[in-house]
Amino acid sequence: MPEGLTDRQWKWILRRHPLQQQLWLYYPAHREGDFEVLRVCDRTGWDAAVLSWRTCSVCHRGHIAKISIADHWQRQGLGRRLVLRAMRGAEDFHWTTTGQSPEAQQFFPVLARETGAAFTQREPVCDHMKAGGYGRPKPRFERS
DSSP: OOTTOOHHHHHHHHHHOTTOSSEEEEEOOSSTTOEEEEEEEOTTOOEEEEEEEEEETTTTEEEEEEEEEOGGGTTSSHHHHHHHHHHTTOTTSEEEEOOOSHHHHHHHHHHHHHHOOOOEESOOOOHHHHHOOOOOOOOEEEOO
């Protein structure tokens, strides 16, 4: 069962969306600079993909901290959809990433050309993001 949901809440989501194989859960930020998280779960509740990022509307910055996608779900556009969702409402921000894996180092330049976002690697985040945290917010279901 996904983090932050009770068994009853998870069963309700499953019943409410019987045909969906990918269930998207959004964990919002509590305050400026806090982490936001998108989890894409299969119907068993297993995390098939996770994206965590921070944004700062004061400094107009966004930072992708982590993206991970299960091997058998890669190369299907899921990473792109996750990042585009994270950028929603912040498309004109200066976006950076840590660029951890070899796959990410190939993925982000392609996405940068497509979106116009920089996705520069290892650039320092603003003070608002440095001060931000990750509380355990209650997730909400999102249509993918």
